[in-house]
Amino acid sequence: MSARTRFWASLRSSRTAAVSGGALAVIALIAIIGPLISPHDYLQTDFSKILHAPSIANMQIFGTDDLGRDLFVRTMRGAQVTILVAVVASVVSLLIGVLYGMVAGFIGGRVDAVMMRLVDTLYALPFIFFVILLMVVFERSLLLIFVAIGAVNWLDMARIVRGQTLSLREREFVQAARLTGVSPLRIIIRHIAPNLLGVVIVYVTLTIPQAILLESFLSFLGLGIQEPQTSLGALVDAGVNQMEGASWMLLIPAALLALILMCFNFLGDALRDVFDSRRFR
Amino acid sequence: MLRYALLRLLGAIPTLLLVIVLAFLMVHAAPGGPFDAERTLPPEIEANIARAYHLDEPLPAQFVRYLSGVLKGDLGPSYRYRDHTVSDLIANAFPLSLKLGGMAMLLALFIGIAAGSFAALRRNSAIDRLTMVVSMTGISVPVFVIAPLMVLLFAVKLRWLPAGWSGNEGVARFVLPVISLALPQIAYIAKLTRASMIDVLSSNFVRTARGQGLGAYAVIRYHALKPAMLPILSYMGPAIAAILTGSVVVEEVFGIPGLGQFFVRGALNRDYTLVLGIVIFYATLIVLLNLVVDILYGVIDPRIRQR
Numbered sequence: 001m002s003a004r005t006r007f008w009a010s011l012r013s014s015r016t017a018a019v020s021g022g023a024l025a026v027i028a029l030i031a032i033i034g035p036l037i038s039p040h041d042y043l044q045t046d047f048s049k050i051l052h053a054p055s056i057a058n059m060q061i062f063g064t065d066d067l068g069r070d071l072f073v074r075t076m077r078g079a080q081v082t083i084l085v086a087v088v089a090s091v092v093s094l095l096i097g098v099l100y101g102m103v104a105g106f107i108g109g110r111v112d113a114v115m116m117r118l119v120d121t122l123y124a125l126p127f128i129f130f131v132i133l134l135m136v137v138f139e140r141s142l143l144l145i146f147v148a149i150g151a152v153n154w155l156d157m158a159r160i161v162r163g164q165t166l167s168l169r170e171r172e173f174v175q176a177a178r179l180t181g182v183s184p185l186r187i188i189i190r191h192i193a194p195n196l197l198g199v200v201i202v203y204v205t206l207t208i209p210q211a212i213l214l215e216s217f218l219s220f221l222g223l224g225i226q227e228p229q230t231s232l233g234a235l236v237d238a239g240v241n242q243m244e245g246a247s248w249m250l251l252i253p254a255a256l257l258a259l260i261l262m263c264f265n266f267l268g269d270a271l272r273d274v275f276d277s278r279r280f281r
Numbered sequence: 282m283l284r285y286a287l288l289r290l291l292g293a294i295p296t297l298l299l300v301i302v303l304a305f306l307m308v309h310a311a312p313g314g315p316f317d318a319e320r321t322l323p324p325e326i327e328a329n330i331a332r333a334y335h336l337d338e339p340l341p342a343q344f345v346r347y348l349s350g351v352l353k354g355d356l357g358p359s360y361r362y363r364d365h366t367v368s369d370l371i372a373n374a375f376p377l378s379l380k381l382g383g384m385a386m387l388l389a390l391f392i393g394i395a396a397g398s399f400a401a402l403r404r405n406s407a408i409d410r411l412t413m414v415v416s417m418t419g420i421s422v423p424v425f426v427i428a429p430l431m432v433l434l435f436a437v438k439l440r441w442l443p444a445g446w447s448g449n450e451g452v453a454r455f456v457l458p459v460i461s462l463a464l465p466q467i468a469y470i471a472k473l474t475r476a477s478m479i480d481v482l483s484s485n486f487v488r489t490a491r492g493q494g495l496g497a498y499a500v501i502r503y504h505a506l507k508p509a510m511l512p513i514l515s516y517m518g519p520a521i522a523a524i525l526t527g528s529v530v531v532e533e534v535f536g537i538p539g540l541g542q543f544f545v546r547g548a549l550n551r552d553y554t555l556v557l558g559i560v561i562f563y564a565t566l567i568v569l570l571n572l573v574v575d576i577l578y579g580v581i582d583p584r585i586r587q588r
Contacts, residue, residue, distance in 0.1 A: 121295065121296050121299060124293075124296050124518075124567070124568055124571055125296070125299070125300060125303075125564060125567075125568075126522050126525070126526075126563055126564050126567045128522075128526050129526075129559075129560045129563050129564065130303065130304065130307070130560065132544075132548055132556070132560075133304060133307050133308065133556055133557070133560050134307060135548070136547075136548045136551055136553070136556050137307055137308055137310070137553070209421070213423055216423065216425070217423065217425060217526070217530070220425045220530065221529070221530070221533065221545050221548070221549075222545075222549055223548055223549070233425070236425060236426060236429070237425075239429070240429045240534065243429060243432070243433050243437060244437055247433055247437075250429055250430070250433060251430075251433075254426045254429070254430060257423070257426060258418075258421060258422045258423075258426055261421040261422070261423070262417070262418065262421035262422075265417065265420065265421050266417070
């Protein structure tokens with residue numbers, strides 16, 4: 001059995017990974033299909049139905065909010081935005097981190113030392129406050145949120161990729177490629193990058209919940225996604241204002257957000273265990 | 282040891298400088314000025330305001346002026362709270378946040394270490410499993426979800442504790458904010474302590490101590506506790522940052538007039554100098570506290586000092 005098939009085999013045998021991954025797939029599916037099936041629209045206000053409690057009748061299983069909007073469709077819409085932001089932001093951090101780490105690890109020596117010293121310095125900064133500063137200073141847009149969160153989360157990825165690249169560089173097949181005159185760029189693309197895939201997947205799974213957390217934190221404070229668009233963090237914020245009379249407005253988005261975060265954390269932990277056990281056999 | 286501490290201190294200076302440069306540039310890269318949103322003023326008055334706040338000078342000159350102010354502890358005037366300087370606002374609001382955060386940190390360390398050690402000693406028992414499931418949940422649920430849920434349960438439904446800050450007196454109003462702030466850290470510290478305690482308890486020197494007839498309590502107290510605490514100590518840096526961030530949320534939810542609330546208000550009002558000042562203050566605080574943790578680490582673990 002090759003290392004790669006063994007990786008997938010042990011991944012399949014991990015029950016935590018299967019359950020949390022499956023739950024995430026179900027949530028994503030409902031978030032996409034739900035709003036399409038529902039007769040309600042996430043923007044449509046209805047002042048005859050303000051703050052109705054959840055009920056089966058009328059297809060409003062999550063109730064309505066303080067403007068009479070259907071909370072099921074809004075929550076699903078919020079989940080879509082939250083997951084979208086997290087995935088795109090994670091891809092941004094992945095691109096920066098993998099590129100940075102690969103370059104530092106592959107070149108090595110003094111360049112590596114300087115590049116990693118910079119990462120160490122940035123590590124000590126409380127980035128969340130800089131992200132808030134960005135949100136204050138510039139026009140708040142989805143694009144800015146992607147970039148800001150991505151720019152914060154690349155440090156871990158850079159460190160890990162750099163470590164892997166350093167050890168890969170010394171392996172026989174890379175040495176062989178180098179001796180036969182393969183260009184450095186081609187070595188990176190053909191020999192280094194494919195071998196980084198496993199560790200990158202593991203750490204992306206751990207980056208996504210951090211991005212979700214950051215986005216919903218910003219939206220909760222009113223600095224992220226702006227009305228009438230919504231995200232789970234913005235819905236929790238709206239729920240806090242109505243919790244005395246309409247606790248479902250707080251409980252439903254809060255529970256969904258917690259569930260998504262928990263699934264990603266469990267999935268990431270399980271993936272890391274699988275990956276580590278393969279590496280340290 | 283002194284050499285080690287001095288080296289760490291010198292290392293913090295570039296980081297702090299980077300903080301100030303980055304934050305300053307971000308604010309000044311903003312399209313438009315800080316007073317754009319208000320009614321249009323005659324150009325002469327606008328020029329006067331710009332001059333009063335030194336906005337007419339070239340950027341490097343503004344930066345030098347700002348930096349020399351920061352070094353003297355002067356973070357400039359607030360753009361929105363017209364009669365106050367940023368330093369005044371921070372000095373007035375921070376003690377409350379410090380009290381809140383300090384209590385949360387102590388609570389988190391105490392309960393987290395106790396629960397984690399207990400779980401490690403009773404490994405794979407029902408109590409251990411329960412502790413770990415609770416702590417995984419605690420890690421996943423963010424402060425801005427925990428805090429409102431606590432209010433809903435203990436203040437709105439059960440009416441045991443006050444939900445807000447103003448109009449309430451005494452210790453009771455501290456209970457919910459401090460617990461909300463501490464819970465995620467309790468979870469994290471418990472998980473870390475358990476892992477590191479299991480690690481240490483299976484090491485050779487602990488086995489030797491047990492072999493010499495020492496009881497479980499004495500082994501933990503005199504042999505296992507100190508090495509098992511090293512990962513907790515290195516987690517203190519991130520924990521401090523997390524509590525600072527959490528305090529922003531908690532102060533907003535409970536209406537506590539601490540620094541976090543000023544920060545959010547400043548951010549929503551686009552009070553550039555206030556937000557800039559608080560970011561620099563928070564960053565300095567975190568960098569300095571990290572420095573203290575680093576030095577403590579060196580005190581406890583002599584292997585670190587030799588690097």
